[in-house]
Amino acid sequence: MFHDFINLLYPKLCCSCETTLNTNENILCTSCLHELPIADHHLEKDNPVEKIFYGRIPVENATSLLLFEKKGMVQKLIHNLKYRGHKEVGPFLGAWLGSELKELSAWQEITVVVPVPLHRKKLRIRGFNQVAGFGQEIAKSLEVPYRDDLLLKITATKTQTIKKRLARWGTIDETFIIHNSSSLENAHVLLVDDLVTTGATLEACAQKLLKIPNLRISIATMAVTH
Structure with a gap:
């Protein structure tokens, strides 16, 4: 009552x-x-998310749960998560995707879940990393650690246009650093983010991580542009 x-x-x-x-x-x-426009790309071989990274970085597996369209339902869902404080959206989507990934043998080789980090200034303004709840629930489903203290963002970038320009000039490599890299040797990292568009940010994170000996990368996002 x-x-x-x-x-x-x-x-x-x-x-x-x-x-x-x-x-x-x-x-x-x-x-x-x-x-909801469901993508479920983890159920497809050579899916659209994997193809984004062809010839750019070696990716073991890649998936997105939902399809993103401008002014669509998924855009509103992610907007509510990032800008209106609806933190419950992340865990909701993470538990959903995690429950499916744990049933697939290719995803059972993941050893740690790592989120795309926010710069400390943006983290202070927003108060939370919108990817945290999503990643934590996936880690729980896969029964592996969730670590947000290993991949850090040290340079603030404002827009996708700037990110693409940085990537073109190669300076995006200076945006991220690895803390305690020895703990990731021989790891299979699941890199998680909210949305994949050009893939520039995820690529930059992966390139930094792949400098660690014998590390493998998989990618999972809430949504992919459609």
Whole structure:
């Protein structure tokens, strides 16, 4: 009764259409949940996410859970996560994807989950890394550690345009550093992020990580541009 009273005063809203959620609904209403554009690229060989990195970095596996379109449901979902404080979106998507990855033998070789890091200034402004809950839930499903203290961002970049320009000139390599690299020797790292578009940021992170002896990389994101 107490929870019902709280929900009456502060109703939980769908993170997509903003209608009031029923007691048996979580994050998304049933209608939006059924309309989500699901990618499930981990169920495909030579999938679109893997192809983004062909000839750029060696990737063991790559997947995205959802398809991203401008002004679409997924954009609103990620926007609510990043800018409106709906932290529950990350764990929701991470638990969903993690439950599927743990059933696939190729993904059972992962030894550690590492998020794409935020620069400390952006982290201070936003208050959290939007990828954290997503990565933590995947790590829990795969029964491996989640480590956000190994890959660090030391140079702030503002836009995708700037990121592409940095990548073109090769200076994006100076954006990230590895802390305690010896702990990642012989590891199979699952690098996680919210959205993959050009792949420049994930590529820069992977290139830095791949300097560590015998390290392998897989990639998982909430969404990929469609």
